[in-house]
Amino acid sequence: MNTDATRPLPPHVHALVALCVLNHVALSGSRVALALQALRLGVPSVGLALMLAPFALASTLAALPLGRWVDRVGARVPALAGMATTTIGLAAAAWRPQVAVLTLAAALVGLGYTASLIALQGELARDRDERTRQSGFAGFAIGTAASGGFGPFLAGQCIARTGVQAAFGALALVSFAAWCGGMANSRRLIATRTAAPGARAALFSRATFAGLGGLRRLMLADLLMAFAWNANGFVAPLVGQRHGWPADTVGNLLGCFGAAVMLVRALPDSLRARGGDWRVIARALAISGGALALLPLASGALGPYVFEALFGGGLGCALPSVLALIEQRTPPGRRAEVLGLRQAVLGLGAATLPTALGALVAATGLVGALLGLGGALLAAGATIAPRGNAQSAGIVARIRASRSATPPGTS
Missing domain, CATH: 1.20.1250.20 (MFS general substrate transporter like domains)
Structure with a gap:
């Protein structure tokens, strides 16, 4: 007989964690591949920092509007759009790994990853069962720790064996696999809005956040x-x-x-x-x-x-x-x-x-x-x-x- 402690997790929780892991493999691997290619092109340290900055700037500038978008329309469209954006950015880097394209790719990957992460994390948190929710959070934490090491490893091995274009291509395939998985599980990703009806003001005004x-x-x-x-x-x-x-x-x-x-x-x-x-x-x-x-x-x-x-x-x-x-x-x-x-x-x-x-x-x-x-x-x-x-x-x-x-x- 299954109890709360022994019953298996619902399949959709495993699917959501797997999508998070695949997206993080693409992100972490692309950072390493971009940095190595920039150094190979002779970019100085200041230029390298500027090329890597869009990864973080995307989260800083776009995360809050993206979160509000997810609350308005649900997780399905933002998650799939984010994975598609990441795939496009990595494919562009594989097509022409030059400074301008790599910088654009960093912005697209950072933006796409942020959108998909917010949507998928929100879905993990939406489960009403506390044990399922906690296990989903734990699985996400373990998965991102593993993917944070596997992504750079995959990028490094591809660069060493077949070149940087193959590395970006492999990472694009990982991101595309995440998009395919998202499409296959799209019925699990809600499409209705979750924001309170009639809510007009942003949550994080000074008065509210205080x-x-x-x-x-x-x-x-x-x-x-x-x-x-x-x-x-x-x-x-x-x-x-x-x-x-x-x-x-x-x-x-x-x-x-x-x-x-x-x-x-x-x-x-x-x-x-x-x-x-x-x-x-x-x-x-x-x-x-x-x-x-x-x-x-x-x-x-x-x-x-x-x-x-x-x-x-x-x-x-x-x-x-x-x-x-x-x-x-x-x-x-x-x-x-x-x-x-x-x-x-x-x-x-x-x-x-x-x-x-x-x-x-x-x-x-x-x-x-x-x-x-x-x-x-x-x-x-x-x-x-x-x-x-x-x-x-x-x-x-x-x-x-x-x-x-x-x-x-x-x-």
């Missing part, structure tokens, strides 16, 4: 964790240079970080989320902040790997809880708009990270910069997350009270 204290704290915590995640790619080479580590050691450290992320996301929900989602975020901030602050002091054969594993494990456990809390705190009919806001905030953080971190390292040195960032994570874990946990407990209590007060047969 009243969503828990959501603001969640976005701030999420931004700090994303900033630390992205900073690791810059920090590990700098720490390696400081200690005189060879390039393969730095690569192994980043691989250890990725393995820790995969491992912690594969833990059962009952173990990973023990104590509530806000407590998971508090632990993630505290563990990752401490590991980041102590990373420059690591020495010996195992010390750096221990701190990178703690760093990856701390950050990796938080994503399912972030998505669950977004679903809990989203006003009715505005789910995709909130997800769009999250993508805009994360895109802004990714776009400003290199300048901000470089200025911090120049002003305080590497150790000072890592102590500052680690301290910010620790402070957030000690202040932001516990307040959110208390507020979540109040929300749950009110929901239970309202349910107990509802007369039988009126629900």
Whole structure:
């Protein structure tokens, strides 16, 4: 006999997670392929940054309008249009991998991925069964961790064996496969609007957003964790240079970080989320902040790997809880708009990270910069997350009270 704990997930949840993974393979692989091709063309570092910027700028500028679009028309059209846009961008890069076309391709891929991600995440959050919803979030987190490594691996292997055009072509086929999967499952992707009828004002006016204290704290915590995640790619080479580590050691450290992320996301929900989602975020901030602050002091054969594993494990456990809390705190009919806001905030953080971190390292040195960032994570874990946990407990209590007060047969 199947119970809530043992019954299999509905097929549409697996399909949605698979679509998210395929789209992320195309995105992560295209970033690496574009960077390698730009360097082969002799593009300087400043030009390379400008060519890669559209990936993040698409999320920053378009995510919130895209979220509102999804709320108005449903997930089907935005998801399929996003996958088609990604495929067109990658096909253009495969056709003519020159600077202008590659820059346009980066914009198309970033825009298409953002649209499909918001639509598909919203569908994962739409399931009324809490266990199914949590398992969908966990599957999404594990899948994106795996695809974040497989995409660059696929691009690198294709470039090494058959050239950059074949790499972009293979990634275009991956994106096209996602589009085909979306078409096959389009009946599962709702086509009706989800925004509240007659709602005219944008959700995130100053007055409205000021009243969503828990959501603001969640976005701030999420931004700090994303900033630390992205900073690791810059920090590990700098720490390696400081200690005189060879390039393969730095690569192994980043691989250890990725393995820790995969491992912690594969833990059962009952173990990973023990104590509530806000407590998971508090632990993630505290563990990752401490590991980041102590990373420059690591020495010996195992010390750096221990701190990178703690760093990856701390950050990796938080994503399912972030998505669950977004679903809990989203006003009715505005789910995709909130997800769009999250993508805009994360895109802004990714776009400003290199300048901000470089200025911090120049002003305080590497150790000072890592102590500052680690301290910010620790402070957030000690202040932001516990307040959110208390507020979540109040929300749950009110929901239970309202349910107990509802007369039988009126629900």
